[in-house]
Amino acid sequence: MPLSSFRVFSAFYRPFVRATHSTSTMATTGKQKAALLHGRTYTYIPPTIRASDTDKIPLLYLAYRPIVISGPSGTGKSTLLKRLFAEYPDTFGFSISETTRSPRPGEQDGREYNFVTKEGFLDLVAKNGFIEHAQFGGNYYGTSVQAVKNIAEKKRICILDIEMEGVKQVKRTDLNARFLFLAPPSLEVLEQRLRGRGTETEESLQKRLDQAQNELEYAKLPAAHDKIVVNDDLEKAYVELRDWVVDGGKFGAQ
Numbered sequence: 001m002p003l004s005s006f007r008v009f010s011a012f013y014r015p016f017v018r019a020t021h022s023t024s025t026m027a028t029t030g031k032q033k034a035a036l037l038h039g040r041t042y043t044y045i046p047p048t049i050r051a052s053d054t055d056k057i058p059l060l061y062l063a064y065r066p067i068v069i070s071g072p073s074g075t076g077k078s079t080l081l082k083r084l085f086a087e088y089p090d091t092f093g094f095s096i097s098e099t100t101r102s103p104r105p106g107e108q109d110g111r112e113y114n115f116v117t118k119e120g121f122l123d124l125v126a127k128n129g130f131i132e133h134a135q136f137g138g139n140y141y142g143t144s145v146q147a148v149k150n151i152a153e154k155k156r157i158c159i160l161d162i163e164m165e166g167v168k169q170v171k172r173t174d175l176n177a178r179f180l181f182l183a184p185p186s187l188e189v190l191e192q193r194l195r196g197r198g199t200e201t202e203e204s205l206q207k208r209l210d211q212a213q214n215e216l217e218y219a220k221l222p223a224a225h226d227k228i229v230v231n232d233d234l235e236k237a238y239v240e241l242r243d244w245v246v247d248g249g250k251f252g253a254q
């Protein structure tokens, strides 16, 4: 795993989940629609519980619907989310990751991380309890479905900044999330932004661009996302993203 992926799990009180790796598996139910795009098969996974099944969704998740923001690395997700959190400081929640590593001095269980045993972690993996998980430096790290639910319980809206496999995994839960895809104006512009950011090696840049193609192709599937925003002009993209997220003050509540 490239070092840059570690920041996914390293920040305290993360307002959103950042991940570039996932070990989620593809579902194989008959409900799926598959589409062959450019020689690869992409599967649209319909939500386990549809937003229209309001009687099956716990009340809290009707009111505090998590928002999943995905899009190729370098599209501008962090830039736009930072602005959103600054404009709405008390609206969004903090998801706490699970980890099998030991607490460092000063760290508290349930604050920086939920510290769990390897057995407990793998048991939750087997039960499909993670949205994303990864191994780093001999330890496991992950974002559990329960951690996202805890945010709704605090009456806040959880924003998940995750990649495609995580998006599919969220669709398999009863989180009743809304899905926004942030697209770059083009792959060329994306490459320029990644180079301009100065965080990538040539190798990690290539990996990100390859993954960007996968994400862009998945996003073409009908109903993969509820909203697509193209981040061409930053100001325009921010207003479009914010207006969709805020939804006239309802934040997507049903």
Ligand SMILES: Nc1ncnc2c1ncn2[C@@H]1O[C@H](COP(=O)(O)OP(=O)(O)OP(=O)(O)O)[C@@H](O)[C@H]1O
Pocket (backbone or CB within 6 Å): 071, 072, 073, 074, 075, 076, 077, 078, 079, 080, 193, 194, 196, 197, 231, 232, 233, 234, 235, 237
């Ligand atoms: N509309 C825009 N016009 C020009 N530059 C932009 C625009 N949006 C973002 N950028 C720049 O592009 C770079 C990548 O943005 P950012 O780091 O927010 O992407 P990201 O999607 O969060 O990437 P990652 O998933 O790798 O963290 C940054 O240097 C940012 O300043």
